[in-house]
Structure formats: structure tokens, C-alpha cells
Amino acid sequence: MSASMQPRTTNAYYLQAVLSFALATAALAIGIVYLPVDPWMRGFLAVGLLYEITAAFTLAKVIRDRQEVGEIASRVDQARLDKLLAEHDPFRVDGI
Template sequence: MSTPKQSTNTTAFFAQAGISFAVALGAMLFAILYLPVDSWTRAFLGMTTIFLTTSSFTLAKCIRDAQESQYVVSRLDQARVDKLLADHDPFRSVS
């Protein structure tokens, strides 16, 4: 069984993700502020934007945690198999 390769992200990827998040959130806030509706509708859209943003972060964290736990379990299983193979001696006499 091969162990999964841990990928690393570049600084440019982090910058792109941060900038795109900031632009999307800024555009949404701009649209809410300049939408020709009453204040209750504007407040509702603002709250849904906040809930959507926080739930997106929560979902991303849950997915990351699930992937990391699979990686750790896979590494533990591989370590157990390696230990069994290292301890096994087929030429040892059974007495």
C-alpha cells in the first residue's frame, strides 16, 4: 500500500485564494449596500452573507479534517503491516 503524498500549496496559491475571497466578499457587500431595497432586506442579505461565509469555512475545515484523519489512519495501518512483516521470520522453528 502506498502512502498518500502530502501536497503543499505555494504562496501564490494562498495569495490567489485570499484575494479571490476578499473580492467576492467585497462585491457581495457592495451589492448589498447599493441595492435599492429597504433596510430589513439589506439586513437579511447581510446576515445570510455572514452565515454563508462562516459555513463555508466550517465545511472546508471538516473536509480537511476528514482527509487528514484518513491519512493518519492509513499511515498507522501501514506502520502495523510493516512491523508485522519485520517481526515475521518464516525460517524460525516452531517448538
């Protein structure tokens, strides 16, 4: 698959993902701020929220990197096959 044929996300889908992430993070942060608990508990929950966000970004990057490696290997294999097919002459007789 060439680079121009790779599926792309639409601007609307990208915007929805960004807004959804921002809304979920803001809602949870507001919930932590207004939670009727001691400040140290609120701090613990805030650190947990930040850790969860960084873990989600790390997981997304690892998944994307593994997918890209698979695509690169597939393109290398396809290039090798294309080269073999281009060099193959079905009318050539070996040994004569």
C-alpha cells in the same frame, strides 16, 4: 506517506485563494450596500452573506478533519504492517 512528502500548496495558490475570497465577499457586500431596497432587506441579505461565509469555513474544516482522520488511520495501518514485516523471518521453521 511521511509528513515531509505530503503535498503542500504554493504561496501563489494560497494568495490567489485569499484574494479570490476577499474579492467575492467585497463585491457581494458592495452590491448589498448599493441595492435599491429597504434597509431591513439590506440587513437580511448582509446576515445571509455572513451566514454563508461561516458555513463555507465550517464545511472546509469538516472536510479537512475527515481527510486528516483518514490519513492517521492509514499511517497506523502502515505502521502495523511495517512491524509485522520486520518481525517476519522467512527462514524460521515453526515446531522444530
